[in-house]
Amino acid sequence: MSSSDETGTLGKAIHLLDLIASAQDALRFSDLLKLTGQPKGSLHRQLRHLVVEGLVDLSPDGAYQPGLRLLKFASRAWARNTARKLAEPHMKQLHDVTGETVHFGVLREAEIVYLDKLESRQAVRMHSQVGNASPVYCTGIGKAAISCLTEDRLADLVQQVRFHRYTASTIADAAALKNALGLIRQRGYAEDLEEHQAGICCVAASIVVPSQNFIGGISVTAPVFRAGPLEREKWVAPVRRAASLIADDMACGLSPVHQDR
Amino acid sequence: MSSSDETGTLGKAIHLLDLIASAQDALRFSDLLKLTGQPKGSLHRQLRHLVVEGLVDLSPDGAYQPGLRLLKFASRAWARNTARKLAEPHMKQLHDVTGETVHFGVLREAEIVYLDKLESRQAVRMHSQVGNASPVYCTGIGKAAISCLTEDRLADLVQQVRFHRYTASTIADAAALKNALGLIRQRGYAEDLEEHQAGICCVAASIVVPSQNFIGGISVTAPVFRAGPLEREKWVAPVRRAASLIADDMACGLSPVHQDR
DNA sequence: AAACACTGTTCCGAATAATGGAACTACCAG
DNA sequence: CTGGTAGTTCCATTATTCGGAACAGTGTTT
Numbered sequence: 001m002s003s004s005d006e007t008g009t010l011g012k013a014i015h016l017l018d019l020i021a022s023a024q025d026a027l028r029f030s031d032l033l034k035l036t037g038q039p040k041g042s043l044h045r046q047l048r049h050l051v052v053e054g055l056v057d058l059s060p061d062g063a064y065q066p067g068l069r070l071l072k073f074a075s076r077a078w079a080r081n082t083a084r085k086l087a088e089p090h091m092k093q094l095h096d097v098t099g100e101t102v103h104f105g106v107l108r109e110a111e112i113v114y115l116d117k118l119e120s121r122q123a124v125r126m127h128s129q130v131g132n133a134s135p136v137y138c139t140g141i142g143k144a145a146i147s148c149l150t151e152d153r154l155a156d157l158v159q160q161v162r163f164h165r166y167t168a169s170t171i172a173d174a175a176a177l178k179n180a181l182g183l184i185r186q187r188g189y190a191e192d193l194e195e196h197q198a199g200i201c202c203v204a205a206s207i208v209v210p211s212q213n214f215i216g217g218i219s220v221t222a223p224v225f226r227a228g229p230l231e232r233e234k235w236v237a238p239v240r241r242a243a244s245l246i247a248d249d250m251a252c253g254l255s256p257v258h259q260d261r
Numbered sequence: 262m263s264s265s266d267e268t269g270t271l272g273k274a275i276h277l278l279d280l281i282a283s284a285q286d287a288l289r290f291s292d293l294l295k296l297t298g299q300p301k302g303s304l305h306r307q308l309r310h311l312v313v314e315g316l317v318d319l320s321p322d323g324a325y326q327p328g329l330r331l332l333k334f335a336s337r338a339w340a341r342n343t344a345r346k347l348a349e350p351h352m353k354q355l356h357d358v359t360g361e362t363v364h365f366g367v368l369r370e371a372e373i374v375y376l377d378k379l380e381s382r383q384a385v386r387m388h389s390q391v392g393n394a395s396p397v398y399c400t401g402i403g404k405a406a407i408s409c410l411t412e413d414r415l416a417d418l419v420q421q422v423r424f425h426r427y428t429a430s431t432i433a434d435a436a437a438l439k440n441a442l443g444l445i446r447q448r449g450y451a452e453d454l455e456e457h458q459a460g461i462c463c464v465a466a467s468i469v470v471p472s473q474n475f476i477g478g479i480s481v482t483a484p485v486f487r488a489g490p491l492e493r494e495k496w497v498a499p500v501r502r503a504a505s506l507i508a509d510d511m512a513c514g515l516s517p518v519h520q521d522r
Numbered sequence: 523a524a525a526c527a528c529t530g531t532t533c534c535g536a537a538t539a540a541t542g543g544a545a546c547t548a549c550c551a552g
Numbered sequence: 553c554t555g556g557t558a559g560t561t562c563c564a565t566t567a568t569t570c571g572g573a574a575c576a577g578t579g580t581t582t
Contacts, residue, residue, distance in 0.1 A: 011314060039571040212320075212321065526579105527580075531574105
């Protein structure tokens with residue numbers, strides 16, 4: 001009902017793509033039959049269309065997986081994104097000050113999509129987080145971002161959320177989330193204390209630019225043994241400053257740094 | 262005619278998305294009206310569907326851009342890709358041996374899509390090439406990959422290519438390409454001598470795994486002043502060895518390294 | 523070998539969504 | 553006020569999708 005609403009044929013196709021992309025492992029035709037509950041004929045045609053268009057790849061063994069054409073589209077979306085370009089220098093600065101991993105993400109529906117990441121010393125697995133979508137309720141950026149929503153929008157969003165306990169400290173229901181948001185609003189920043197991944201903490205601040213319809217945030221992340229109360233305390237001011245500078249840059253119309261050639 | 266063929270409504274929508282993603286800068290409604298030649302009503306509905314689905318973002322100023330939802334899809338496509346996972350250790354090895362940038366890419370339609378990249382010493386702009394799609398005729402991996410196609414498939418593919426002179430040495434027509442492929446087949450590897458980007462050379466070898474429908478390649482890239490004939494000569498054997506090892510790993514059924522949990 | 527279950531593919535009348543011309547709104551410039 | 557440009561909405565017509573059912577291909581049990 002959510003995504004196949006009011007978008008006709010395209011909505012149904014994209015819903016199918018979403019199922020394929022969100023699945024833990026590769027799905028076969030009959031898995032999708034069960035998941036969608038659609039008649040064979042319809043499902044078969046939809047999948048064929050997706051495969052011909054390159055949005056879905058069909059392995060010789062009958063497994064459907066998200067297609068490589070998506071990479072090209074996404075690489076353009078990323079390269080063209082002005083928020084990301086503007087945030088970059090401030091991420092760099094925050095990274096220099098703290099020496100820890102810095103994330104920049106934006107709110108999309110009920111998830112945080114990571115647009116960029118600066119990692120300590122790791123020339124190896126870089127791409128990992130970029131493009132990843134995480135739930136709002138268990139990430140610092142997510143909680144910071146939604147703490148700035150109006151009551152109505154927040155209520156709409158919370159209804160979409162499916163809570164899942166990733167760790168013992170994960171916020172597990174809407175009431176607990178509402179509670180946490182109160183404190184976040186009061187303090188002006190959010191923390192994630194091993195709520196998504198055991199052993200990982202972060203301090204995050206929201207970035208909101210109404211004129212650009214932008215709601216997101218920036219965070220400093222570190223393993224728990226390098227992120228005690230004292231360290232986190234020290235990150236608060238730099239994170240909030242970076243967030244504020246990015247918001248300013250975005251609000252003041254055109255990018256002063258990279259205009260589009 | 263190419264992508265909106267036999268895929269009905271979805272094809273038309275994706276063709277539109279492709280236009281938006283491929284454009285140099287952001288397009289407005291009337292730009293798309295000219296580009297597609299469609300009636301206003303139809304175009305407007307198609308765009309609305311794309312926007313509601315999150316595949317396209319509409320800025321407050323009326324500019325259409327590829328949407329952030331694509332990032333999530335692509336990140337899954339990338340994370341799930343087994344060829345990439347298998348290639349990784351061999352890329353690492355090749356990188357250690359040569360000390361230069363290593364690329365791994367796959368043939369999709371008439372383009373090479375880069376799946377991974379290991380860069381010399383650059384913790385900064387990582388994501389850049391990954392997901393990028395480049396023409397076959399002016400990249401080492403591209404030429405190496407298509408040199409292994411059958412006559413028929415090659416002819417089909419060459420017909421899709423729109424030649425564009427990126428530099429003075431770019432291969433500019435089908436005849437020149439056919440010629441170059443002869444030499445590549447004979448030598449067993451391909452070179453790109455500033456054919457795509459001035460000042461950049463590479464040595465590439467093809468990776469072909471018929472059982473997986475896989476056609477791609479791996480390459481070593483360097484600025485021209487570090488990639489003279491002697492250096493390139495030294496890269497040939499390691500590149501070919503890496504390509505061969507990756508092909509072997511892919512052919513032998515399941516991944517010995519990362520099985521899916 | 524025959525019967526069976528499982529998986530995927532093809533077909534075609536009925537139901538539905540897309541089409542596109544035209545009328546409508548909003549905004550700006552002269 | 554007039555004309556022009558940009559974008560949105562409407563609705564009868566038309567083309568596409570829908571989905572039940574029949575039809576393969578493949579391996580398994582009796």
